[in-house]
Amino acid sequence: MKKITVKKFGGTSVGSPEKIQAVAQRIKNSLEKDKSYVIVVSAMGNTTNQLVELAKQISSNPSPREYDALVSTGENISASLLAMSFQELGIDAISLTGAQAGILTQDLHAKAKILTIKTDRIQKELAENKVVIITGFQGINPNLDITTIGRGGSDTSAVALAAALECKECEIYTDVDGVYTTDPRRISNAQKIHEISYEEMLEMASLGAKVLHPRAVECAKENNIVLHVRSSFELSEGTRVKEVNEMEVNKPVTGVAMNENEAIISLIGVPDNPGVAGDIFSELADNGINVDMIIQNVLEKNDSNNISFSIAEDDLEQTLKITDSITKKLTCKCVTDTAIAKISCVGIGMISKPGTAAKMFSALGRENINILRITTSEIKISCAIEQKDAQKALEILHKEFDLNDN
Amino acid sequence: MKKITVKKFGGTSVGSPEKIQAVAQRIKNSLEKDKSYVIVVSAMGNTTNQLVELAKQISSNPSPREYDALVSTGENISASLLAMSFQELGIDAISLTGAQAGILTQDLHAKAKILTIKTDRIQKELAENKVVIITGFQGINPNLDITTIGRGGSDTSAVALAAALECKECEIYTDVDGVYTTDPRRISNAQKIHEISYEEMLEMASLGAKVLHPRAVECAKENNIVLHVRSSFELSEGTRVKEVNEMEVNKPVTGVAMNENEAIISLIGVPDNPGVAGDIFSELADNGINVDMIIQNVLEKNDSNNISFSIAEDDLEQTLKITDSITKKLTCKCVTDTAIAKISCVGIGMISKPGTAAKMFSALGRENINILRITTSEIKISCAIEQKDAQKALEILHKEFDLNDN
Numbered sequence: 001m002k003k004i005t006v007k008k009f010g011g012t013s014v015g016s017p018e019k020i021q022a023v024a025q026r027i028k029n030s031l032e033k034d035k036s037y038v039i040v041v042s043a044m045g046n047t048t049n050q051l052v053e054l055a056k057q058i059s060s061n062p063s064p065r066e067y068d069a070l071v072s073t074g075e076n077i078s079a080s081l082l083a084m085s086f087q088e089l090g091i092d093a094i095s096l097t098g099a100q101a102g103i104l105t106q107d108l109h110a111k112a113k114i115l116t117i118k119t120d121r122i123q124k125e126l127a128e129n130k131v132v133i134i135t136g137f138q139g140i141n142p143n144l145d146i147t148t149i150g151r152g153g154s155d156t157s158a159v160a161l162a163a164a165l166e167c168k169e170c171e172i173y174t175d176v177d178g179v180y181t182t183d184p185r186r187i188s189n190a191q192k193i194h195e196i197s198y199e200e201m202l203e204m205a206s207l208g209a210k211v212l213h214p215r216a217v218e219c220a221k222e223n224n225i226v227l228h229v230r231s232s233f234e235l236s237e238g239t240r241v242k243e244v245n246e247m248e249v250n251k252p253v254t255g256v257a258m259n260e261n262e263a264i265i266s267l268i269g270v271p272d273n274p275g276v277a278g279d280i281f282s283e284l285a286d287n288g289i290n291v292d293m294i295i296q297n298v299l300e301k302n303d304s305n306n307i308s309f310s311i312a313e314d315d316l317e318q319t320l321k322i323t324d325s326i327t328k329k330l331t332c333k334c335v336t337d338t339a340i341a342k343i344s345c346v347g348i349g350m351i352s353k354p355g356t357a358a359k360m361f362s363a364l365g366r367e368n369i370n371i372l373r374i375t376t377s378e379i380k381i382s383c384a385i386e387q388k389d390a391q392k393a394l395e396i397l398h399k400e401f402d403l404n405d406n
Numbered sequence: 407m408k409k410i411t412v413k414k415f416g417g418t419s420v421g422s423p424e425k426i427q428a429v430a431q432r433i434k435n436s437l438e439k440d441k442s443y444v445i446v447v448s449a450m451g452n453t454t455n456q457l458v459e460l461a462k463q464i465s466s467n468p469s470p471r472e473y474d475a476l477v478s479t480g481e482n483i484s485a486s487l488l489a490m491s492f493q494e495l496g497i498d499a500i501s502l503t504g505a506q507a508g509i510l511t512q513d514l515h516a517k518a519k520i521l522t523i524k525t526d527r528i529q530k531e532l533a534e535n536k537v538v539i540i541t542g543f544q545g546i547n548p549n550l551d552i553t554t555i556g557r558g559g560s561d562t563s564a565v566a567l568a569a570a571l572e573c574k575e576c577e578i579y580t581d582v583d584g585v586y587t588t589d590p591r592r593i594s595n596a597q598k599i600h601e602i603s604y605e606e607m608l609e610m611a612s613l614g615a616k617v618l619h620p621r622a623v624e625c626a627k628e629n630n631i632v633l634h635v636r637s638s639f640e641l642s643e644g645t646r647v648k649e650v651n652e653m654e655v656n657k658p659v660t661g662v663a664m665n666e667n668e669a670i671i672s673l674i675g676v677p678d679n680p681g682v683a684g685d686i687f688s689e690l691a692d693n694g695i696n697v698d699m700i701i702q703n704v705l706e707k708n709d710s711n712n713i714s715f716s717i718a719e720d721d722l723e724q725t726l727k728i729t730d731s732i733t734k735k736l737t738c739k740c741v742t743d744t745a746i747a748k749i750s751c752v753g754i755g756m757i758s759k760p761g762t763a764a765k766m767f768s769a770l771g772r773e774n775i776n777i778l779r780i781t782t783s784e785i786k787i788s789c790a791i792e793q794k795d796a797q798k799a800l801e802i803l804h805k806e807f808d809l810n811d812n
Contacts, residue, residue, distance in 0.1 A: 017463035054487060057423035062490040069501055070486040073479040080476040081460060084468040095475055099505070100550060121550075144506060144527075 008040040008158035012175040013232035015045035024085035036126040040158040043074025064109030068148045075135035093131040103139035105147045112147040117164035155216030163223035177231035178238035181403035182256045191405040197244035203346040203380045249349035252356045253401035262340040266308035268333040341390040344382040363400040414446040414564035418581040419638035421451035430491035442532040446564040449480025470515030474554045481541035499537040509545035511553045518553040523570035561622030569629035583637035584645035587809035588662045595811040603650035609752040609786045655755035658762045659807035668746040672714035674739040747796040750788040769806040
């Protein structure tokens with residue numbers, strides 16, 4: 001059997017018929033006779049948002065099943081257009097929907113996880129020397145209903161397909177040419193990172209470096225698949241996300257990530273009963289809200305706690321509905337702070353190089369940037385700061401950890 | 407089991423989120439507790455054309471499989487939006503794609519016929535008291551690939567579903583309030599027809615009265631289903647297409663239909679060998695080209711024939727490709743005439759009332775309208791005329807056969 005290559009093209013890469021044709025032409029130019037090709041596509045440019053907009057005009061809270069049936073059509077369109085483009089270039093190609101490609105997910109809508117991929121149909125088409133184009137973002141549940149796996153999920157579709165097809169590498173084509181030490185639109189001398197570990201990428205992605213969806217990185221790590229993030233429009237090599245031995249790493253910090261769209265919610269005077277925190281965060285998790293930076297301070301003088309946590313600003317409305325019912329039940333207070341940015345230094349090298357946290361705090365302190373919250377993991381130090389300080393903090397830390405390009 | 411009602415809403419009826427909401431509201435207002443509802447929808451307004459346009463930007467001749475995968479997404483969008491609209495009104499509803507609804511077609515693209523409908527999933531959802539919304543126009547072939555059943559095919563989907571669900575009637579909601587004695591945009595005092603036979607409707611539909619797709623009428627006739635054509639925007643009764651006994655009919659002509667987009671192709675000097683005509687029309691049929699008004703004149707003085715036939719102007723390019731290869735093979739000549747209109751008087755009553763043809767020809771003759779071709783069936787007389795005479799001919803015949811409203 002031929003070696004299979006999986007390539008994923010995001011929404012900006014297939015944003016117009018011309019761009020779709022360019023994708024087909026580019027792949028044609030790189031075709032090798034002893035390889036088979038599986039191409040995963042997102043919806044064209046803004047299509048998914050337009051479909052979401054249609055749904056919103058009808059319902060503020062549409063049924064998840066119908067929502068998935070609706071938004072999944074965007075990928076069907078781009079997949080068949082890409083197949084046509086290949087055919088127009090004289091290359092045999094076929095588009096497969098999630099259902100046709102055998103992508104089976106949980107019986108859950110909008111945020112379903114891929115359970116397994118029955119690759120029979122894909123293998124059959126590859127055996128007939130076709131380029132197989134597969135819709136990202138979607139699958140089917142055991143009921144044969146269409147499910148989607150969450151926004152940005154096409155990356156995950158691609159990695160899951162690479163795993164199911166036993167590939168060693170999965171190429172993610174996007175509108176940037178790789179992962180940078182920080183957002184190059186904010187810091188002009190940010191450098192492209194040539195290799196980064198899954199763990200670092202995971203921290204970077206979760207923290208606002210939106211090049212790769214975190215689930216895709218996790219899935220790649222679990223299946224030991226190298227992710228090659230590269231530009232759809234340029235031929236240069238991008239960034240490889242792979243297993244990296246920390247011994248080989250020189251710098252303590254690989255990148256500095258910024259997330260400006262954070263909100264901090266503080267519950268003041270939560271009764272100090274066992275299980276209360278568990279209840280709160282279970283309910284948030286059940287509603288699919290990602291909670292980050294949980295801090296609990298026990299107040300010494302009475303039997304209540306303050307619990308605070310940060311969330312994405314987009315989830316604020318839904319979160320407040322949940323916390324409202326909680327504060328009523330527990331008769332505690334809820335305070336919200338929305339003008340929050342989170343800046344994070346990420347680096348597998350900090351495991352073997354102590355003092356990174358101290359260096360970060362001192363650098364911010366020198367510039368009078370107030371640190372509101374701190375959380376750390378083995379390879380990441382994050383500080384919540386005021387949004388007004390975001391750009392300045394980024395500049396300072398990027399320079400402090402020797403990431404500037406020159 | 408509850409009685410099932412099938413209602414089909416066309417593209418203009420679901421042309422915007424507001425219109426889709428209005429459809430849901432209208433159906434809600436008419437819901438009866440002892441009935442179940444199946445709603446068949448077309449794509450929103452101009453969606454299918456937009457998808458076709460996208461395909462054209464990539465290929466002048468896209469693969470039929472990918473074309474079907476592409477254009478079928480339009481119905482998926484309107485079906486899920488309509489389901490959301492019902493849910494927003496507190497009515498349980500579910501959208502099903504052709505595949506989910508068990509609509510199995512031939513293994514043929516763009517013009518597949520529906521072979522059978524496995525109604526298990528539909529019945530299951532109806533048993534749970536859901537309004538079931540089904541995408542028109544699409545199905546799946548034995549390979550699980552998406553097929554479409556031809557433009558305007560949503561009418562056929564609705565009738566096939568009504569047959570599979572053993573309904574007596576199928577309501578077709580559209581942007582006109584019924585079938586008229588002729589196109590009311592052309593003749594202002596055209597009258598609404600309250601009842602019309604399948605045969606007459608079939609002739610009217612084939613001849614340019616574009617209210618109902620001919621295949622839908624045929625399918626309704628075969629399964630003895632009453633079609634009720636009515637307005638999506640008004641509550642008045644429309645036109646019922648059903649079995650009508652000719653004895654009950656007073657007028658010889660029920661309606662006058664006009665088709666301005668015709669072309670006549672004449673093959674001059676075709677060798678008078680048995681089987682030649684069969685070969686020509688088989689090849690056209692294999693390419694899905696509908697041929698109409700076939701006329702063959704044997705030339706007395708030699709052993710060759712003239713064969714002429716009319717087709718839709720849209721099919722001209724494809725037809726000429728086929729006739730070119732035929733004329734080369736048979737060394738005959740091909741002449742094309744495109745500025746042709748066809749005017750037809752249709753009426754089940756003409757069976758029992760002789761002299762209708764003579765009356766038609768005389769009326770046209772009185773006004774110096776030149777008749778280029780004539781064909782007749784039991785309930786129809788058609789004349790090919792020059793396009794410039796079309797409107798005048800329509801006015802004359804509508805009056806001549808006493809169809810004017812007053």
